[in-house]
Amino acid sequence: QVQLVESGGGVVQPGRSLRLSCAASGFPFSSYGMHWVRQAPGKGLEWVAFISYDGSPKHYTDSVKGRFTVSRDNSKNMLYLQMNSLRAEDTSVYYCAKDRDEGGSCPSDHWGQGTLVTVSS
Amino acid sequence: DIVMTQSPDSLAVSLGERATINCKSSQTVLYSSKNKNYLAWYQQKPGQPPKLLIYWASTRESGVPDRFSGSGSGTDFTLTISSLQAEDVAVYYCQQYYSLRSFGQGTKVEIK
Numbered sequence: 001q002v003q004l005v006e007s008g009g010g011v012v013q014p015g016r017s018l019r020l021s022c023a024a025s026g027f028p029f030s031s032y033g034m035h036w037v038r039q040a041p042g043k044g045l046e047w048v049a050f051i052s053y054d055g056s057p058k059h060y061t062d063s064v065k066g067r068f069t070v071s072r073d074n075s076k077n078m079l080y081l082q083m084n085s086l087r088a089e090d091t092s093v094y095y096c097a098k099d100r101d102e103g104g105s106c107p108s109d110h111w112g113q114g115t116l117v118t119v120s121s
Numbered sequence: 122d123i124v125m126t127q128s129p130d131s132l133a134v135s136l137g138e139r140a141t142i143n144c145k146s147s148q149t150v151l152y153s154s155k156n157k158n159y160l161a162w163y164q165q166k167p168g169q170p171p172k173l174l175i176y177w178a179s180t181r182e183s184g185v186p187d188r189f190s191g192s193g194s195g196t197d198f199t200l201t202i203s204s205l206q207a208e209d210v211a212v213y214y215c216q217q218y219y220s221l222r223s224f225g226q227g228t229k230v231e232i233k
Contacts, residue, residue, distance in 0.1 A: 045163075045214055106176065107218055
């Protein structure tokens with residue numbers, strides 16, 4: 001069955017960096033687009049980033065452009081989110097999510113359990 | 122950017138009664154050439170990730186009970202729970218996937 005397991009969260013000071021990972025299994029990872037979605041404590045869902053099945057194109061929400069970089073290693077079935085210049089408002093649970101369809105332009109049908117990132121001094 | 126707005130922010134419904142959640146997009150999410158609305162609904166229970174319920178505005182995901190239904194086109198959409206069950210207590214989100222992705226702010230459904 002499809003499994004997505006995020007890791008790498010933790011407490012980090014403002015201005016510092018963190019890299020999140022998402023280990024995928026149970027489906028042909030290299031055939032699907034992947035997303036990062038975040039949720040601040042007690043708040044709603046916010047889409048963060050997308051990477052196509054083969055690594056290009058990539059898209060970001062405006063608030064993280066120039067600070068966050070999404071990448072993937074299809075040989076390892078891994079998705080990453082490099083987060084630089086972190087701000088307090090980046091504090092959230094970060095979920096990785098899989099495109100439902102190989103062709104893209106579709107919702108996400110499987111999500112990980114999330115990893116919490118807390119940006120605080 | 123497409124902004125998604127849900128109403129109401131919360132609602133309380135008696136067990137067995139109908140719950141209706143609305144979602145409005147700031148621009149159309151209907152891809153005319155394909156005649157498809159790029160609109161999905163998710164359910165999120167406390168401490169859990171979101172679960173896909175409905176896509177293409179009205180297609181139920183496999184395994185989703187038929188008391189959940191979606192309707193609408195263009196910019197106005199509705200999620201209906203025909204007979205609310207205790208396990209349906211959750212926050213529900215609409216999402217457009219017409220242009221990148223964006224979510225509504227969520228609607229919390231509770232038992233009256």
